[in-house]
Structures are given as C-alpha cells and as structure tokens.
Amino acid sequence: MRTPVRLATFALGLVAVFGVAAGAGRLIGPDAQPEPPPAHGEAHAPAAPEIPGGLQIAQGGYRLSPATTRLTVGEPGPFAFQVLGPDGKPVTAYTRNHDKDLHLIVVRRDLSGYQHLHPALGADGTWSVPIGVDTPGQYRVLADFQPAAEPEALTLGVDVPAAGDYQPVPLPPAARTAEIDGYTVTLDGDLAAGASSALDFTVSRDGKPVTDLEPYLGALGHLVALREGDLAYLHVHPASETALSFQAEVPSPGVYRLYLDFQHAGKVRTAEFTATTTGVTQPPAPTETAGHGADGHTHD
Numbered sequence: 408m409r410t411p412v413r414l415a416t417f418a419l420g421l422v423a424v425f426g427v428a429a430g431a432g433r434l435i436g437p438d439a440q441p442e443p444p445p446a447h448g449e450a451h452a453p454a455a456p457e458i459p460g461g462l463q464i465a466q467g468g469y470r471l472s473p474a475t476t477r478l479t480v481g482e483p484g485p486f487a488f489q490v491l492g493p494d495g496k497p498v499t500a501y502t503r504n505h506d507k508d509l510h511l512i513v514v515r516r517d518l519s520g521y522q523h524l525h526p527a528l529g530a531d532g533t534w535s536v537p538i539g540v541d542t543p544g545q546y547r548v549l550a551d552f553q554p555a556a557e558p559e560a561l562t563l564g565v566d567v568p569a570a571g572d573y574q575p576v577p578l579p580p581a582a583r584t585a586e587i588d589g590y591t592v593t594l595d596g597d598l599a600a601g602a603s604s605a606l607d608f609t610v611s612r613d614g615k616p617v618t619d620l621e622p623y624l625g626a627l628g629h630l631v632a633l634r635e636g637d638l639a640y641l642h643v644h645p646a647s648e649t650a651l652s653f654q655a656e657v658p659s660p661g662v663y664r665l666y667l668d669f670q671h672a673g674k675v676r677t678a679e680f681t682a683t684t685t686g687v688t689q690p691p692a693p694t695e696t697a698g699h700g701a702d703g704h705t706h707d
C-alpha cells in the first residue's frame with residue numbers, strides 16, 4: 408500500500424509549509440522592525456496599485472446582484488439587478504455622474520456587441536432595463552455608479568451568458584479612424600500606461616467636419632475604454648464641453664478598445680477604436696498553422 412504512505416508524507420509536507428508560513432507571518436508582522444529587504448532585488452512598491460474598475464462583482468462593501476441570469480438574443484428581454492450596500496440592503500440613493508445615476512455597459516467577452524444603457528431605478532432599489540443582444544456568447548455587464556454615501560464612483564461587473572452558438576470575432580486592428588452610419592470619426596492622441604493622456608476625436612460626414620454635435624450625458628460625448636483580455640473598465644474624463652476631448656488613464660501597457668458615444672441629429676451613435684499604449688505593437692492574430700519549426704526546433 409504505497410499510496411496512503413505517500414499521502415501521509417504529502418500531508419506532513421503541507422503541515423511543514425504552513426508552519427513555515429505562520430512563522431514568517433510572525434516575523435514580518437506589524438511588530439517586527441525593521442522590515443526585511445525585498446527578495447530578488449525587487450523594487451520597493453510605494454503603495455498597493457489601485458485595482459481597475461469592472462473586474463469584480465463586489466468591491467468596497469458594495470455588491471452587484473443580478474436578478475436576471477441570461478440575456479436574450481434578438482428581441483429585448485427584461486434585465487434587473489440591485490446594488491447591495493455594506494449593510495446588505497439595496498442602495499437607493501446615488502450621486503449623479505455624467506447626467507445619470509447609473510451607467511450600464513453590456514459587451515461581449517470578445518469586446519464586440521457594445522451597448523451603453525441607462526436602467527430605471529425602482530423605489531426598492533431594483534434597476535431594470537430591456538436588453539437584447541445580437542449574437543450568443545458570454546457577456547460582461549458593467550455597472551458604473553456612485554452611492555450617495557461614497558466619495559467616488561465604482562464599477563462592478565458580472566458575466567451573463569446569452570445562450571447559443573458562440574463564434575468569437577478577432578479584435579479589429581488598431582486604427583485612427585472609425586466609420587459609423589456614414590460618419591467618419593478620427594482619433595488623435597495615444598494611450599500611455601500609468602499616465603494620463605489626451606484623446607481628441609473629430610467627426611466628419613461626406614468629407615466635411617460635423618460642427619453641430621449635440622450634448623450627450625453632460626458633455627459633447629461619452630468615452631468608455633476597456634482593456635483587452637480582462638475587460639477592465641478604465642477611467643476616462645471629458646476634458647471639454649465644446650469638443651470631443653478626454654483624459655484617459657490606463658494602468659498597463661497593452662491593447663484597449665475605445666467606445667465613443669456621440670449625438671447628432673437626435674441620434675446617439677458609437678464609434679469604436681482599437682488602441683495600443685505607446686510602444687506596444689498589437690500582436691498579429693494567431694493563425695491555425697502557427698507552431699514550431701521556424702527556428703529549426705522540432706519535436707519527434
């Protein structure tokens with residue numbers, strides 16, 4: 408009977424590991440002075456970096472609690488949720504940002520199918536809005552809001568599936584222009600990891616600048632930036648009331664998808680851009696035939 412002996416040895420090993428960890432915890436606990444130097448020559452972190460929004464279903468004592476667990480493809484179906492506060496009760500009082508108490512972003516995990524919605528708040532703290540998606544897949548639902556009791560806005564996210572045959576689409580390559588409904592939107596400016604950067608957009612139609620854009624959500628437009636890979640929701644602030652100018656801050660080098668909502672002739676449209684941080688080249692889309700061999704490295 409070898410297996411029980413091995414298991415017992417393994418269990419003893421675990422005890423030993425935990426024992427060491429507990430000992431280390433005491434050594435570097437709050438009473439220990441001075442702190443040991445960081446291992447492997449790591450730079451001393453000045454402070455824990457802020458976690459980007461949208462990655463968690465609960466944060467800072469608040470929790471996103473969806474009552475609907477599926478999205479419908481085609482015809483919109485009701486979608487309802489609550490934001491639960493630190494006391495476990497639905498939050499009913501919010502501080503308005505960008506003209507609304509809560510902004511709801513719905514986007515498929517491959518960054519396609521973007522929607523920006525404004526649910527209605529019921530007296531009991533239940534938010535509801537009809538949602539229909541064009542294609543099946545796993546969707547990210549992001550709620551951007553500021554409880555009245557809090558000094559800052561918060562973005563919580565939850566995955567919600569739309570049942571059916573999911574065909575992921577590759578992210579379009581980085582580009583400076585986007586076309587939507589006959590409008591051409593041009594992006595000027597670059598994202599910089601860990602720094603605030605200016606992003607300016609101009610809209611033209613039939614080769615002529617559109618100069619009569621209409622106010623939307625307290626500015627001339629609304630910009631959302633999501634990180635490829637985990638759909639982190641980035642902080643973007645309007646920098647002007649008279650131009651499509653924004654200050655964006657992204658936490659890490661990489662590829663992002665920008666969604667610019669603008670209103671013209673009474674209709675809101677979304678222009679989408681893939682953007683990379685300065686110095687980062689978007690990796691080519693993987694091909695089915697990619698593999699070993701280019702360097703002569705083979706497996707038998």
Ligand SMILES: [Cu+2]
Pocket residue numbers: 507509510511523524525624
């Ligand atoms: Cu909104």
